[in-house]
Amino acid sequence: MPARDLTRQYRKGYHDQNGTRNALVLTSRGCPFRCNFCACWKLLGGKYLVRSPESVVQEMTALPEDIEQIFFADDNTLHNVQHAWRLARLIRESGIRLKFSMFARADTVVKHPDLIRYLKECGLSTVFPVDLQGFRLETQKPEAKQRVAPRPVTPCKAGPPPSLSLAASLQVQTDL
Numbered sequence: 001m002p003a004r005d006l007t008r009q010y011r012k013g014y015h016d017q018n019g020t021r022n023a024l025v026l027t028s029r030g031c032p033f034r035c036n037f038c039a040c041w042k043l044l045g046g047k048y049l050v051r052s053p054e055s056v057v058q059e060m061t062a063l064p065e066d067i068e069q070i071f072f073a074d075d076n077t078l079h080n081v082q083h084a085w086r087l088a089r090l091i092r093e094s095g096i097r098l099k100f101s102m103f104a105r106a107d108t109v110v111k112h113p114d115l116i117r118y119l120k121e122c123g124l125s126t127v128f129p130v131d132l133q134g135f136r137l138e139t140q141k142p143e144a145k146q147r148v149a150p151r152p153v154t155p156c157k158a159g160p161p162p163s164l165s166l167a168a169s170l171q172v173q174t175d176l
């Protein structure tokens, strides 16, 4: 577990662009996909390691009182959907009231609206889609498509269903 007591004296000056004090928590490391515009999977050689949801919730429960929000600093938080469900249920059972955000593949979000809806009920505020290259490539000139990795393994070509906006606030950064 991170020794957050060591950073107590510095935390006052650290916040995100909205002035919110975040805690970075890991639920997993790496990514098993091979999108060729992305460096994340190379760092762990394509492995995807998950941390036990019990341990994640234990860390979340022990966060200092001055923490206002959690950012799951994984490469791809929702890759293991079963794991994500277990984590969500434990967060709910724990009574943690903090909002949280995460990176996830857009196609996972689209395929699992029930999970996203449930996560929202547990505190999910924002999903940062990590693989929107597929969207961007659709709009680029042929020469640009060649320059930036034309073959992500599973390019997400479908937008999130309109109903998803009811389930989670989906933040799309179009310059990915």
Ligand code: SF4
Pocket (backbone or CB within 6 Å): 031, 032, 033, 034, 035, 038, 039, 040, 041, 075, 076, 105, 130, 131
């Ligand atoms: S873009 Fe996302 S899904 Fe693709 S390799 Fe990187 S982290 Fe994995």
